[in-house]
Amino acid sequence: MTTLNFEYFYTWVEANLNIQLDAYKEKQLRRRIQTIMNQAGAKTLEEYSTLIHSNAGIKKQFLDYITINVTEFFRNKDLFDNFEHLLVTDLSKKFDSISIWSAACSIGAEPYSLAMIVDRHDLPLKQNILATDIDDTILAKAKTGVFKDNELKNVPLLDKSKYFKEKDKTFVLDEGIKSKVDFKKHDLIVDTYRKDFHVIVCRNVTIYFKNEIKEDIYRRMSESLVKGGLLFTGATETIYQPDKYGLRKVASFIYEKID
Ligand SMILES: C[S@@+](CC[C@H](N)C(=O)[O-])C[C@H]1O[C@@H](n2cnc3c(N)ncnc32)[C@H](O)[C@@H]1O
Structure with missing residues (x-):
């Protein structure tokens, strides 16, 4: 062999x-x-x-x-519901307007889910939601805003009819939601991170990285958050010892920047 x-x-x-x-x-x-x-x-x-x-x-x-770009809208619905609750009851009370980054966003289901939450609760955005990924092809697909039915399984029926139009067995996202998201190519390992985010959603990507890389990413994400900002990770991505990064756990897979 x-x-x-x-x-x-x-x-x-x-x-x-x-x-x-x-x-x-x-x-x-x-x-x-x-x-x-x-x-x-x-x-x-x-x-x-x-x-x-x-x-x-x-x-x-x-x-x-x-x-590996598997994704869906409101992935792990219970966790997303908790996150939405925190955004609305806590974060939006602390800040006049918020900036959000969806890191490693794949075909856009994640940042567009966030845009729907923003729209539902009329949350004031400081600037468009930033959605980044390393993969150009996936970003081009994300920008089209066209999805398959199985990617929408967690979207409530009312929202599905409000935010999507069915066309040839696909679902085309509403322009108003699309216009809230800016897609950009970004490599979490080598590129620099913008500062002053109130929310960073980084889910189901650090599981593929070695520990030292993962730690570096969480350290840099914490530096990119304002005090009181939130980091939302994937359903298997527990941050052990969050205080090491100046974070504290506030709910399952949700961490607040404390200093
Ligand atoms: C499994 S998907 C996660 C999508 C979404 N965050 C979710 O949880 O549904 C992982 C994504 O990470 C992206 N990715 C892989 N390595 C990356 C890197 N070094 N920097 C940025 N994105 C990366 C892939 O292109 C892919 O779209």
Whole structure:
């Protein structure tokens, strides 16, 4: 059996695709690369990198598979409900207007869920919701505002008819909600973070990163929040010792910036 040259591949991917694979959890990542490489019919990583280079379809398949962009509106509905409650009863009372960042937003279901909450409660936004992701293709899709029925399963029926129009078995998002979100390419590992957010939603992405990378991300997110601001993480992304980052837990997977 050939031993795969992952070091070569990581260096190649960083130089050619600008993605730092050594930040992702090793075992999980290697397994994923091997699966997708086999699917492409390559026997070695050198062969696979040549294929990625020469075949746009294989390149897209690799990027989609590695970045894992599964998402849905109001993902983990109970947690989102708690979060909405805190936004409305607590955060919006503390600040005249709020700025929100949805980091690693995938196809936009998450920032658009936030925009619906803003609309429902008429929350004053300081500027448009910032929605970022490392993946250009996914951001282009997000901007279209077109979704599949299964991605909307947590959207209450009334909101579904209020905010979406059904067209050819897809659901097209209302322009008013779309216009509240600005999409931008951003890599959580290497790019700088804007400051003065009242809310950062960063869910289901740090699970793929090594501990030191995850810690660095939470430290930088805390620095990006104003005092009293909230960080909302994914349903498996507990922050142990939040005080290490100047955060305190206020509800399941919701942390407040304390200093
Ligand atoms: C599983 S999705 C999570 C989407 C959404 N936050 C949610 O919870 O439903 C993970 C997203 O993280 C993005 N991602 C992966 N690595 C990233 C990085 N280094 N910087 C920014 N986004 C990244 C992927 O492109 C993907 O869209």
